[in-house]
Amino acid sequence: MDRIGMVIRSYYEHDALSQRALADLLGVSLGTANALVADCTAKGFLAEVPGTSLRKMTHRITESGIAYLENYRVDGAVIFADRPLGDLHSIFLYGFECRDQQITFPASALMPLPLRSLNGEVLIERLIRQLKEAGIRDITVVIGYMKEMFEYLTDQFQVRLLYNPGFITPGTLSSFCSAKDHIRGKRVYLLNGNIWLRTNLFHTYECGAKVSSVYKKGPVREWCLSLNKRNRVEETVYGGENTLVFFGPACPDPATSKLWAAKAEQAFLMPKNNATDWESVILSRTDDQELYAERIEDGQIYRFHSPSELHTFGSEREKISSRTAVRAVAQACELPEASVSVLGTLSEETESRVYLCDAGGKQLVCRIPIRSIHHSSLTSAASQNPFQRRALNPYAGEYAAYNAVRPLHLSEKIISFDIETGYKISRYYVNTLPVNLSDPASPTTVKCLSLLRMLHDAALVIDSPYDLDSQISAREQFCGDMAGFLFADYAEMRENMRKIQNDLASLKRPLVLCHNNPSADRFILLSGDNVRLVDWKNAGMQDPLMDLAMFSLNNDYDEWKTLRILEIYLGRKPDAEEQYVTFGLAALSGFLGVLRAVSGGMRGIDAGDSTLRMYGFARRYYQIIVREHLDDCIKD
Known part of the structure; x- marks a missing residue:
């Protein structure tokens, strides 16, 4: 080194x-x-x-x-994600027999482990982001089992997919050999797709050949390492007790990767090595290479072999998340942590947890995002693309929206907002009145619509569009053919949605800052007829009628109720164009909801009946447009 x-x-x-x-x-x-x-x-x-x-x-x-x-610049990375793990591997190798009973095998059970979510973040996506944050762009993902499900990574993350036809063999040696041309003679990270790194352990530069190592207590069935004073690997043995083991990413230098590739090729030619792992080939003898071990703190690297292990770890992460909320509130309020406690969980979303906290007798709401995305990896190209900017920097639009609406006193009171981590601490409002928006002409509904009109009339501007088209496109790339598999008329529905997209784009209507997801549970009705609209994470520049469309969709309004809130909002009857825009945006939002639910299901996240409901919304609102000939307002 x-x-x-x-x-x-x-x-x-x-x-x-x-x-x-x-x-x-x-x-x-x-x-x-x-x-x-x-x-x-x-x-x-x-x-x-x-x-x-x-x-x-x-x-x-x-x-x-x-x-x-x-x-010493790292040339790239190879992620091995080609194998079924746990019970799935046994099924693929030996099959399974079922007599006299029916076995239900849900599609989510077949999900490759690297594509499964840990608290809202897909394992392999997290690894790719961490590599890109370190400046590593040339990333190869070795695929095999359920290879089609990885296709979206090429568009979303610009990675290379490499198929390993030998993925069914018990050992991982074929995985290494399939990628040997991307390894030999290069300084490249090698890692498995079923690991989770608490912090980013990758570097732009690596100054020698190294493997990651952690200290394991008790008996272990791993490659155990003996090091000299400078952490050079002097001896290896498989299996041991209370020792340092190879665990996590490896990064050979060009000379070492050339040696590893030669060893792997030679071993692969011998049939007896079909069940051999590539780590065994490179570590069975180390006196012919200058290899160092980087000591990693315990709790930094986790490796999963089954969905149940992921679930167990996620439960432990929930405890960590609540402790994080205590620390965040204590820091924001300049209080000792002993003065802060979590009273309960207000919301458990796929991407965040929202806690009710007591801070020295004051009740506050604290949102803790489950995934942390650093923004240093933004490229100039990505920064020019509004959807990519929102995806890579998910809190910038929300932060800007809160700053923009503060003078209007429309939102909840923000105590602290960390744009880097997404930690948001806000006031918790007690003694609020129930909000029921089922009647479009009720006094409560009118108050909420008046708030939206006040927001739109302010014509606020922030540098963060809410781009439905880009979001739909990105979700479709991830879902692949799955949505078409679930709905027989999906192709027809997609064409209908595409027509709406083209029609709305041709209108070139002005955009203002919108909330983009107003619903009954996001309005707070205070005493004195004061109304607040909370949770601005979807806020961005959109047509003002987008808020009316989501108001209708979130409250399951039919055509008459939707037209009624439009009339109340506008103070007059809506014209054909305003009706078309509202129903069109509602249809597109329902369609996007379908894709979100499908993509969530593909990641093992149960969306309940959301898929059917959203598909029904998209169909219903499009049928209204056709039946009422609202598209006649679109000029050719």
């Missing part, structure tokens, strides 16, 4: 790094760290710069240092 390169990389990744912190990062003594920094400075890789009041001088990386690091 090039320790000079490791020092330079440390300063590349961490600004104003103290030498004591450097020593901790490298796992060396403070004296060794000082000597390494002095050596790098003398060679022009680091330069002294003024520090803080506590540290008069610090160091920064120079252009020469960056040029030196370029010798």
